[in-house]
Amino acid sequence: MSANGQPDNGPKEFTGPAAMGEPQPLRRAVIVGGNRIPFARSGGAYTKSSNQDMLTAALDGLIARFGLQDERIGEVAAGAVLKHSRDFNLTREAVLGSALSAETPAYDLQQACATGLETVLGLANKIKLGQIESAIAAGVDSASDAPIAVSEGLREVLLDLNRAKTLTQRLQVLSRLRPKDLAPDAPGTGEPRTGLSMGEHQALTTAQWNISRESQDELAFNSHRNLAAAYDSGFFDDLLTPYRGLAKDSNLRPDTTLEKLASLNPVFGKSLGAEATMTAGNSTPLTDGASTVLLASEEWAQSRDLPMLATVRDGEAAAVDFVHGKDGLLMAPAFAVPRLLARNGLTLDDFDFFEIHEAFAGTVLSTLAAWEDEEFGRTRLGLDSAFGTIDRSRLNVNGSSLAAGHPFAATGGRIVASLAKMLHAKGTVDGRPARGLISICAAGGQGVVAILEAA
């Protein structure tokens, strides 16, 4: 027992000082499994569910699956991109409302759409360093139950009213209120520095890389087909807990066809010089949902007889200067992946699965086009030639965001848990562990990427 009476289930010895001058080999961080709730199109099944409701639902399922009742987890990290100010302690509140031990610490993290993957990387690093033995990485977002702020005018009046001391001062403050101040301020999808929506930004990139309408529709078609097949084969049976009557992602269209996708009208890039190619079919819809991933040290997982699906080998974040169009808003992974692979001595040929988040079909295809481009490789990546080509049959093999939907912070957890399961099933390839690459783009010109390996 430690000083405060809580059971000491941390590392048995503090090895820090002994490591002076002699680097200690890092422990491995393993992915035990994951759980998410089905993703719902906004305005659908989860319209009235809050971020805390959905995060708790996903946590409950994870706890039930791995027997974590009353367990004190080393740390829980989660986040939401669209967050109410009252949810200042969203993750800790979800933990308190779950069956986990109330002595489980938690923190919130926010890195736009990379939030979910960043919680995995940060917690895996703590496990590798021996700071914690177990962790839950998670993410949640609701586009239906989005926070709406009062206008700047009303906000300033309310704050000044709070500071006013006398009745006269209060009346003076109130007299500043104008009818237009009562209009609410809803969150937009526009980038603050450009005023362009994410779709309009991607339309510029899609045009810059000459990505055709047909190739975008084909990627969307494959996403639906692969996700539908994964459901049919029972792939999600141990990755998902039904919630609010949904047992499958509500955006999934198993019967969609290339013809149907081709019939949709463009929604982004309509005022550009190039042909508009981005439709509601090859762009992700606004979605509600939550996902969780259970991480652990090997000792912790073994001592509880829990599965070890994969290890978190490494991760990398990158950002691009998109504000004046030097690079596309969602192109940071095109830089992060080459850096990550160089550090690990790997090439694109060393991977069995590629999970490239489908913010828009154009995002995936622009990234692949940049990697295949000689000049981009030489002038932007500092290589001798193009970075490389991926085997398309290894790309998003169980579907991705175009079919499943994309509740911003929940996408990382969805991908990590699914990929870990695929890697575990694949096992060993040519004497090495099966290996997968994750790439997630994010608002603000950011991107986070990671390598997982079968455990």
Add this chain to the structure above:
Amino acid sequence: MTTAQPLILGEMPSLSKLYMNAAAQAARRRVLGAHGGSTLPDIGHEVRGVRADVGNLTAYQHLIGLTARDTLPAGYLHALTFPLAISVMNRDDFPLPVLGMVHLSNYVEQRAPVLFSDLLDIEARVENLRGHRAGTQLDVIAEIRAAGTQDIRWTGRSIYLAKGVFLPGIDKASPNSHGYGDFRPPDPTAVWQLGVDTGRAYAAVSGDFNPIHLSVLSAKALGMRRSIAHGMYLASRALADVGPVKGETFGWDVTFEAPVFLPGRVALEITTDERPGGGWQRSNYVAWNPRSGRRHFSGSVTPF
């Protein structure tokens, strides 16, 4: 080129009083006939020991889309000099009508950073009266110095046109083709949504309550079909969008073309020129109406 010592004013003149006075002067001149002179007053106006109001500065910075830093933005310094410029043009010996003048272009040199706490001496004068194909134009020169010194921190040259006013002895400039037709809008790097209250909001922080910017009614009274955005509001936002790459000292120019009617959308492209070895050399900006493709303004930011 001033030959006379500037006239020192006791305090910064009030723009609303100056506009009232200008309206009265316009009426007087209509009755008594136009001012006879074809020369500009060669005396500047100066106010000493000016300090920015920090609350007003913060409101300006947030409106323009700037982080509220302690340094005064170059566009804010223009607004600080503006009442003095109008006061010079309100003089009885100023030969052109102030109301209805069109801001054609603007050149600023930010020679050294100015902090909101700095005491400043500010001077404005007019020079270079000359013809224009559509009337008569002149330069308004403004200068900001550290109080009590000759240390110039900021200078501005604003070129104004008195449309349809032709003075005796001032030649009409030959019609130069400005080339509206040549402009082909590029893909934008940003789009601004300007609300109907954009003019009022900028008036509140800049003090420039020129009626053409305030409302449909007040603009119609002066012959515009709707209210229009302040030119320096637009140029200052473009400068803000160029970002911190420009450093603390820089040159900044803007040329205005089609006015921006409110409410409206403005598309903007910012391009960056780099030095051969890398590093920022210059930023260029151009803004246009995304529907009609008409160019609103263009300009650049260069190292000082």
